[in-house]
Amino acid sequence: MRLAALVLALAPVAAAGPGGAQEAAAEWYEAPAEIVSAPQNATDIQRRTPRESVRNFIEVSDAGRHDAAAYFLNLSDLPQDERAAAGADLARQLAIVIDRQLWIDWASLSARPDAMQEHGGANSALAGKARRDLGLKLAQVDGQAYEIRLGRYKAEGADPVWLFTPQTVDNIPVLYRAFGPAWFERHIPDQLTQRVAGLRLWEWILLPLMLGALFGLGWAAQRLVGFVGARLPKSYLRQAMERSRVPMGLVVVAIAAQFMLELGVSFSGPATTILRPFLLIVMVSGIGLTALRVVDAILDRITLRVIGDIDDTRSLDERELYTSIYAVRRIIVLLMVGIAIIVVLSRLNLFDTLGMSLLASAGLLTVLLGIAGQAVLGNIMASLQIALAKPIRIGDSILFEDDWAYVESIFYTFLRLRTWDERRIIVPVKYFVSQPFENWSVTDARILKTITLFLDHKADIDTLREVFFDLAKQDEGVIEPEEHLFAAVTDHTAHGQEMSFYAMSPDPSTGWSTAMRLREKLLAHIRENHPDWWPQERFLSGAGEGSRKAAAAAD
Template identity: 55%
Template sequence: MCETRAAARVVVACLAALLAVLCLALPSAAQDGSDYWYETEPEGIGTRIGDALDRSTPRQTMRGFTNASDARDYERAARYLNLSRLSPADRATRGPEIARQLASIMERQVWIDWTGLPARPDARIERSGDSNGRAGQPRRDLHVKTLDAGGSAYDIRLARYKPPEAPALWLFTPQTVENVGPLYATYGPRKYESMIPERLKREVWGLWLWEWIVVPLSGLGALLLGWGTYALVSALSRRSERGWLKAGLERSALPLAILVMASAGQMLLSWVVSFSGPVHAFLRPTLTILMVWGVGMTFLRMLDAILHRITLRYVGEIDDRRGRDEREFYTSIYALRRLIVLVMVAVAAMVVLAQLNLFESLGLTLLASAGVLTVVFGIAGQAVLGNIIASLQIAFAKPVRIGDAILFEGDWAYVEAIFYTFLRLRTWDKRRIVVPVTYFVSKPFENWSVTEARMMRVIELWLDPRCEVDVLRRKFEALLKEDPDIEDPENTYTYATEHRPEGLKVGFYAMMPDPSTGWAVQGRLRERLLAHVRDEHPDWLPRERIMDVGAAAGGAARAGAAD
């Protein structure tokens, strides 16, 4: 019995020692175990006896901080910061300065969404659509804004802290306090802002007074700069002797002008002045999108000019007289251009999202709503996506190529261009037919140039049944040998293809080098054959025979009397 009690005491002692070790090793878990706040010591969080500051909710803390900053009372604004990571000697001196810098950053970079700041002490999520459906859950930490400085991302956050035997309160986190330094160096006032008179730095209708003056003047200056760039590029294009450079500069004048305007705006924001949050929230994404668009369109239009120059140099004007390899080369160039456009659009979208720090906010949302977006875009963009896919299918499978002669719904035309959503056909009489790609690939058509441009053409004449086909055959062969556009005069046929009481249809078949030449030769040979019949054998021309009704009736009566 004594041995059993001794063993039990040893086990209890070991468990107690293990529990003590765990308690010492995990102090943070004990401090942060609550879902409603972070447990902390009162030093550094600005609590005072009889304190009248309202820091009970995120909205009240943000409102109190902004009101104190607007009143230039940075000592009071510092009491909305968690300065626990500063030494006691630095809190009184550095606290107000950090509050002033944070206020300047938020004035210039943060457009506060007051409706998005909870008015509850526990910051409970009240709507199921917020925060990935975590409705009803309390929060002790809120994200306000993420800013990029020097290639690194810095957060501005609010958190709830509870000192012992005191109510919980919301403050800017110690990490936010540490992030103020690099953020202020990047987004703080520019050196030229010291030249702005103090009377212009008061707020009017949500903006500083000097912004109402500088923004319109900056816009006017950007327009003048863009106009000058456009005129300069246009003048350079007129003076350029190289064809591809001339065409490229002419097409790129507008994108380059917009690029210069957007770049000037970015330099104004980076080096000259720093606008307030509402202006910056509008200008920054606008300038970023314009710069990306300007660079992309300039590159694409210069590339178009180079590809067009290559096409004219090595292929020339595309029609059915060109060989199969040349038409395939031209079609491949168009396919390459479409792929480049798709890649550029994807890269531009990624650059814009990265520059605006939208990946973090949109990533989970897009993943969570991928099914809904798929359905919405699938229904709304069904026609566009179908045309793009069909266009790429034509570009790679090549059932039809640029320059092919086709017969589509009764129209003889050339394939002049293949775009993302439509084809442009050029008829022989210079009309343009625009056909949606999905409609084109769903309809049968004749491709007269799918393997080679040569084709057999037929000339059909209705003649009197007394005509001699062999004589016409020899004449047709002689005409083919005399015609300069016929490359294979031996490949010819002449047949009587149909007979009716009113005449005989004779078909003259000949191999033509291409559809367009064949059309002209076909008309020329028809004229010469008809002229030969008219001049040499006029009795072979078709005649309409009319029966004499009276003679026919008398003959029938005599035949009946004889019977």
């Protein structure tokens, strides 16, 4: 029994032993002792954590001790007899590449030996798990991706250490040729290579000079575009060139700056991390704006040539075409913005390591942007709804909140309405589609106008009807008089009667002016022939003595 109990007690330990060893082995890579070893008295070659390895590698490299810096590289892919000589040179080259290309986010670089990610961050799947390798930088050279990466290595009987991986060591010559010192840096005095606020002195001098030269180049480019555009034979081409002066100048500046960087102007990691993405964004934005301005000029040309000025006198097909042109423009803008975002993100690799730390707050950022941009996004969706469903078209005559106006333009976030008296009403699209409105041009532009007169009880509707018919048939603003011309008493009170006269006009603007003319002529006829038809004040027969006295005094 005692033997059985002892076996049962030792069974869990025996079962856990191999599994625990396997789990521990998954936290590092096995490596020979000569790869992970370091001199016994080298107190500055500490490699227990990723942060410690990178920091000490940079410090010993800056001190010029490249032979010591070689102990931070996994040189297992090199022949053993070449490791001493080649290791120091590779460490020197890697230190320069890191200096030129890597802006280290020390807060996100783990200080734990197992590099465990304690919180979810950008990738919650890694939270609470030990890691045996992590990436620092992914660089593009001639269309190929080359990575600077750390790995955790352990030899039998030794503690695990963090080293630059063999793949990184293989990539060093390629990265150094692409991002190493430019030819002119060999002639820079040592005094100007000292660092101030993260950059070298010569960079503080060269950056303003470079920016000034680029600014002058951009100014000259946009002036040249304007000069060439003014001499083009086609008006829409001149308009397109004039609108594209500034974005084309930005494109020229970005291309020139990229050319300078490719030619040999190599800055430190902080400057490169900011400068290259900024130039890429400027270039993509400039190209997109230039293309959009050209498209705008072409669409304006089509509009003016095919349709002309837009108002409710235009046919339904013409107004629908104009609205469709604006919808095409919005689709083109969305496509350009989407393509630009894809290009920028794919080229920048999300700012590599720095971008990953930014993504750690992506969830919160998405919520904040969703709340802040709710109104903008709502207006954009409402604008697309108008473009597809077409409850209104550009040129339609509408009555919106007691204002008679034409739909002059439909933009992403607002509409511009032109009133009959040449005022402009700016209405958010989302608000507009949520409010009732009258579209007088939804099927055609014809409108039945009403002329209302308030007259005395003695006024004869038959007489005024004949007068109105004669006046309306002679007015050029009245159409279809045989079908849509009539008059009637539409209300009656103790003080008089309301007479309404109806006439059809081809469009609201013509109808408005026609109604004004007919009203004036009816009033003139009454004034000249029946002045007793004007409204008169009457007193009821049942009024008291005081009322009769007041009426007599008034007479």
